[in-house]
Amino acid sequence: MSQSELTMSTGHEVLMEPSPYGIEKKKLGMWFFIVADACTFATFLFGYGYMRVGSQNWGTPFEFGTILNGIVMTFVLLSSSLTMLAAVRTTQAGEKASANKWLGLTMLLGTVFAILHLREWFKMIREGWGLFSNPTGGTTQFGACFFSITGLHLTHVISGVIALLIITRGYNQGRYNTSHVETAGLYWHFVDLVWMFVFPLMYLMNAR
């Protein structure tokens, strides 16, 4: 058997050049998704900025209690980034029990974030805030911007928790490996970093 026949018989991977980026294709795919998603969030935030600059009666409705809730949510999400890093580290080390613990903690913190967020939403809805209503008599665009942008972010957090649940289950069953956990981690950190813009622009800029 010739050398070329041997090479062909061992599978396609030996014929392929290594990635110029030095990362697996699923991670590169996640990076491209992150770029597209960053542009989506940026468009929403620029739209909010456009409406805010263009409106004369925007108002600053958030009391310190709401801001405090936002601070707690921010710390919860930042802590979840740390637990996600620990999860990636332990999967790389092959420590399955420890990886499960850190992944579980990350999902728990993501769930706490979502609960705190929904609690804030329901409080605002009870006060009369909505997509097309403003109980303070100011522009209705505030509610539309707030619920759209924070809702988009909340959807990402809930999707992230579900994705982590699926990845953890697959990792335990041996269907997924370390690189799957790393790729999920990239998404999780991205969701965290988006909040670093949503919190100051949607909460702090509207603090009384």
Add this chain to the structure above:
Amino acid sequence: MSSNREPGMGSYVGIVIGLMIIVGIEVVLTYQHLPVRTLLFSLLCLASVEAFVGVMYLMHVRYESPLLFWTVFPATLFVLVLLNYVWPDAYRMARMSLGK
């Protein structure tokens, strides 16, 4: 496939605590009753610092191939710069609502 130059968990804890401190600074600035434009500029600068640190260290771009950075970031930055086309119209609307 990050390299072995990655820092230990202790460094990551330091980075996350640093990010929490920046959030604290943002909150303190908010209650200094600064002019809106000054506050917005300050908050955006601090958020950009947080995002840069997060992308470079938490998302490991610092430890990946430089080609990844140069593929992803100039394109994203280009889009973000182009989005600034909205401001002249936003200020036109503000002037119209003031009746000027």
